[in-house]
Amino acid sequence: xxxxxxxxxxxALAAASMFVGVSxxxxxxxxxxxxxxxxxxxxxxxxxxxxxxxxxxxxxxSGTIMQMLAQNRFVEPSTAGTVESAGLGxxxxxxxxxxxxxxxxxxxxxxxxxxxxxxxxxxxxxIPLRSALMVPLVGIMLGGVISAVTTFLAYRFDLLQSMGAxxxxxxxxxxxxxxxxxxxxxxxxxAAYFAADRFxxxxxxxAFSSNLGINYRRVVMLGLVIVAMVTxxxxxxxxxxxxxxxxxxxxxxxxxxDRLRRSLPWVAMFGAGLVLACDIIGxxxxxxxxxxxxxxxxAIGSAFFLYLVLRRNSRAx
Amino acid sequence: xxxxxxxxxxxxxxxxxxxxTLTLPAGGVTSIVGPNGAGKSTLLAMIxxxxxxxxxxxxxxxxxxxxxxxxxxxxxxxxxxxxxxLTARLTVRDLVAFGRYPHSKGRMTDDDARRIxxxxxxxxxxxxxxxxxxxxxxxxxxxxxxxxxxxQDTEYMMFDEPLNNLDIKHAxxxxxxxxxxxxxxxxxxxxxxxxxxxxSCHSDRIVAMQDGRVLCQGTPQEIVRPDVLEAIYGxxxxxxxxxxxxxxxxxx
Numbered sequence: 001x002x003x004x005x006x007x008x009x010x011x012a013l014a015a016a017s018m019f020v021g022v023s024x025x026x027x028x029x030x031x032x033x034x035x036x037x038x039x040x041x042x043x044x045x046x047x048x049x050x051x052x053x054x055x056x057x058x059x060x061x062s063g064t065i066m067q068m069l070a071q072n073r074f075v076e077p078s079t080a081g082t083v084e085s086a087g088l089g090x091x092x093x094x095x096x097x098x099x100x101x102x103x104x105x106x107x108x109x110x111x112x113x114x115x116x117x118x119x120x121x122x123x124x125x126x127i128p129l130r131s132a133l134m135v136p137l138v139g140i141m142l143g144g145v146i147s148a149v150t151t152f153l154a155y156r157f158d159l160l161q162s163m164g165a166x167x168x169x170x171x172x173x174x175x176x177x178x179x180x181x182x183x184x185x186x187x188x189x190x191a192a193y194f195a196a197d198r199f200x201x202x203x204x205x206x207a208f209s210s211n212l213g214i215n216y217r218r219v220v221m222l223g224l225v226i227v228a229m230v231t232x233x234x235x236x237x238x239x240x241x242x243x244x245x246x247x248x249x250x251x252x253x254x255x256x257x258d259r260l261r262r263s264l265p266w267v268a269m270f271g272a273g274l275v276l277a278c279d280i281i282g283x284x285x286x287x288x289x290x291x292x293x294x295x296x297x298x299a300i301g302s303a304f305f306l307y308l309v310l311r312r313n314s315r316a317x
Numbered sequence: 318x319x320x321x322x323x324x325x326x327x328x329x330x331x332x333x334x335x336x337x338t339l340t341l342p343a344g345g346v347t348s349i350v351g352p353n354g355a356g357k358s359t360l361l362a363m364i365x366x367x368x369x370x371x372x373x374x375x376x377x378x379x380x381x382x383x384x385x386x387x388x389x390x391x392x393x394x395x396x397x398x399x400x401x402x403l404t405a406r407l408t409v410r411d412l413v414a415f416g417r418y419p420h421s422k423g424r425m426t427d428d429d430a431r432r433i434x435x436x437x438x439x440x441x442x443x444x445x446x447x448x449x450x451x452x453x454x455x456x457x458x459x460x461x462x463x464x465x466x467x468x469q470d471t472e473y474m475m476f477d478e479p480l481n482n483l484d485i486k487h488a489x490x491x492x493x494x495x496x497x498x499x500x501x502x503x504x505x506x507x508x509x510x511x512x513x514x515x516x517s518c519h520s521d522r523i524v525a526m527q528d529g530r531v532l533c534q535g536t537p538q539e540i541v542r543p544d545v546l547e548a549i550y551g552x553x554x555x556x557x558x559x560x561x562x563x564x565x566x567x568x569x
Contacts, residue, residue, distance in 0.1 A: 071404040197423040201415060203405035207367050207398050212469075213391025213419045257449055258405040261423070 003265070010053075010269055013276040017049040020280055022288045048174045052279050052293075053272040054182040055169070055241050058189045058230040060271020061264060063245020064252075065192060065223045066117075068203030068260075070124060073253075074136035074308070076245030077113075077231040081142040083242075085116025086228070086235045087166050088150045095157055106181055106229075106236045113228035116146060121220075133309065169234075169241040169294030171279055178237070185233035189268060192226050196260035199223060203258060242294060243301020244271050250308055318343050318378065319364060319473065319507070325372035326359050326529075333359045335529035336373070341522070343378070343472070346499045346506045348516035350540075351526035352550055357509045358477050360526070364507070365396035365475050377473055391419035394473035395466045399481045401458075403451050409461045410446040413437055416468030436468035440494070456487040463494065467502075474498060476508040480515065488512075492519040513550075517541045518562045525549045541565055 018041065019025050025045060029037040063076035070080065077083050089112030093105045100108075120142055124135060147167075154163045192199070201209050202219045209216040234241055248271045256263045275293060278300065282291040319341040326334040334356040341347050349357045362368035364375055366382040375382050377394050395416075407415075413436050417429040437443050440460050450458050459479065466474055476495065480488040496519050498504045510516045516523050516537070523540040525532045532549055533540065540546075541563040546554040554565045 068405060071402055073404070197415075197418065200405050200407070201418070203402070204407075205402040205404075207362075207396070208401065210367050210387060211365070211391065211396050212415060213386075213388035215387055253406050257407055257411065259407055259411045 003269075006266070006269055006273075010273045010276070013273055013280070014049050014053065017052065017276055017280055018045045020283050021045065043176045044174070047176045047179050048171050048279075049276070051171055051174045051179040051182050051238060052276045054186040054189075055171075055234045055238055056244055056272040056275030057268035058182070058185045058234055058271075059241050059244040059275075060248035060267045061189045061192055062227040062230045063271075064249040064258075064260065064264065064267050065199055065227050066245060067249055068199050068258075069220060069223050069227070070121065070135055070139075071203060071205060072132055072135040073250060074132065074246070074305075075139055076243070076249075077117075077227060078240060078242045079136040079143065079246070080139040081116040081120045081146055082113045082228060082231050083235060083240050084143040084146040084150065086110070086113040086232045087163070087240075088112055088116075088146055089232070090166055090236060091150050091153055091159065091163065094159055094162060095153065102181060102236065106184075106232050109232035109236055110225075110229045113232050114224055116142070117224055117228055121224075166235045166239045167294075168292045169239040169297070170290075170292035171238050172290050172292070174238060181233045181237045185230045188226050188230050188233075193261075193264050195219070195222060196264050200258060200260045239292075240294060241275060241297065243297050243305070244275055246308075247301055247304050248274060319505070320376045321360075321364065321373070322375070323373035324360065324363055324370055324375055326356070326363060326368065327371045332529050334363065337526075337529070337531055339524065339531055339534070341505070341507065341524075343505050344499065344503065345521035346495055346508065346519060347522040347524060348520040349507065349509045349524045349526060350511075350513055350516050350549070351532070354528075355526040356529040357526050361396070361475050361477050361507065361509050362398075365394055366390060367396060367398075388419055391469070391471075393471055394475065395469045395471040396475040396477070397462055397466050397479065398477045399479070401462055406449055406451060408447050408449055409442055409453070409464070410437065412450060412461050413442075413446075413464045413468050416465040416470075419469060432468055432470065436464045439467060440464040455482045456484065459483060459487070459491070463491070467498065471504075473505045473507070476506070478509050478511060480510065480512065488515065495519065513541065513546065513565050517564065537563055 023040050025037050025041055066075050066077060066080055067073055086109040089109040090105060093100055093108050120139055123138055129135060154160045198214055198219045201212055201214050206216045248267055252263050252266045252270060256266060278296040279293040282293050282296045285291060321337055321339040324334055324337045337360060351357050359368065363370050364377065380390060380393060382390060414433050421429050437446050440463060442461060442464055450461060479491055483491060492515050495506050495508060499506045520537065522534065523537055524534040525540060527549055533545060541556055543554045543556050546565055552567055554567050556563055556565045
């Protein structure tokens with residue numbers, strides 16, 4: 001079974017992630033019952049690995065839903081203003097109510113992410129789209145405007161340093177007690193699967209959806225809420241994880257198509273595997289230091305984005 | 318039966334559909350013809366609840382299209398438009414299977430699976446069933462969408478300019494297919510057409526629209542006449558009877 005072997009690879013990556021890091025965690029020291037090793041495993045390595053899996057799966061599935069929402073293959077939460085809006089929300093919480101618990105911060109970020117993404121979709125409806133590439137450009141510009149506001153505010157209130165926490169995805173600070181929000185993100189990712197058919201139909205457009213008796217607006221709203229909430233959870237807990245939502249849905253779509261009921265489990269698994277692998281790379285190349293996973297993904301992701309754009313154009317011509 | 322009473326659609330100051338009152342009996346093929354901007358597609362979109370109305374009432378098979386829940390209507394009427402998005406990369410079989418969604422809500426039964434295979438066979442799509450839509454030619458893709466609508470198995474089937482982008486052979490095949498759907502499967506087919514001769518050869522009724530109103534309606538014998546066509550399209554026609562069908566030419 002292909003799915004089973006892919007799952008085994010994911011398990012292997014997860015296992016590898018347990019043993020890569022500054023402190024030595026080995027099977028020998030674990031079986032010897034070394035208290036310090038177990039502490040590192042339970043408080044740092046397992047939370048980090050789970051966080052990587054949840055964030056990767058969540059962002060990949062969000063990317064897929066986002067692409068069906070915008071009916072465009074080049075969008076994902078970080079090219080649609082979603083991530084930047086969530087960031088603005090987090091900053092405003094820091095300014096106005098710095099004492100809010102993490103869940104409340106996430107809710108505010110979600111609210112901003114929904115508003116930002118809805119604004120993106122509204123702009124798309126307003127402008128004539130001559131090319132599929134216009135869509136991510138609009139999203140990136142909108143994101144740029146929103147993050148300019150965020151940066152300005154952060155600059156004025158001396159919070160630029162804290163901004164780094166959500167602009168670059170970094171899992172090195174993940175510890176038990178500081179990533180649990182991602183369980184919520186993972187539950188939403190799983191929940192998205194139950195609407196898989198409706199999301200596929202949504203990707204075929206409003207008239208197509210209405211013909212099949214599906215309430216288009218309601219499905220769009222559901223997709224928007226899931227994408228925004230997953231993004232907000234990820235951004236609040238580990239920072240922006242770019243490009244996963246772009247690369248993974250496209251690769252899976254090329255191989256399997258977009259009947260999401262079939263492809264979403266692959267998307268989730270591939271997303272988790274990619275983020276895990278990139279984080280292991282980031283942890284290994286300049287050990288004992290780390291390159292944030294966002295940077296590794298940015299390098300791989302932008303190259304892939306170019307490939308995708310060039311390939312599309314050559315086929316369209 | 319489709320009942321349209323005083324249907325109105327406005328965009329700003331312009332009235333695209335201007336108080337259309339029309340009754341189409343169940344069964345058979347009805348073609349809606351008329352010049353560009355006559356309101357044909359708008360009317361079809363309103364009949365199939367894709368577009369809201371600014372006034373009037375439309376019922377299909379006794380169901381008010383503005384009040385009946387979408388999923389109930391989806392089992393009674395289907396609409397195929399010409400501009401179908403291909404964002405979701407589906408195989409032909411996936412697409413056709415979505416035709417069963419209004420009935421099964423995603424839980425396919427054996428009966429659904431059988432109907433999907435039937436629809437594929439009906440349109441000779443079996444050999445292509447596992448190909449992706451974006452890999453097919455426009456004509457084959459159109460056929461796949463028609464297979465989906467057939468699979469949806471509704472009493473009323475609407476098609477908005479189904480012949481667009483089809484070459485002659487595929488256009489003829491498409492019209493024969495709509496004819497068969499009406500004759501063999503007892504469907505009520507409503508189709509917006511640009512080509513008056515396709516309408517003349519394949520439909521039981523022709524409804525001619527102009528400036529958002531129904532100008533006239535009747536059998537092909539009644540509509541495909543030089544004086545009537547000239548009134549509809551504003552150009553002169555020569556009509557000849559060839560093999561029992563009335564054919565209009567307008568090239569000189």
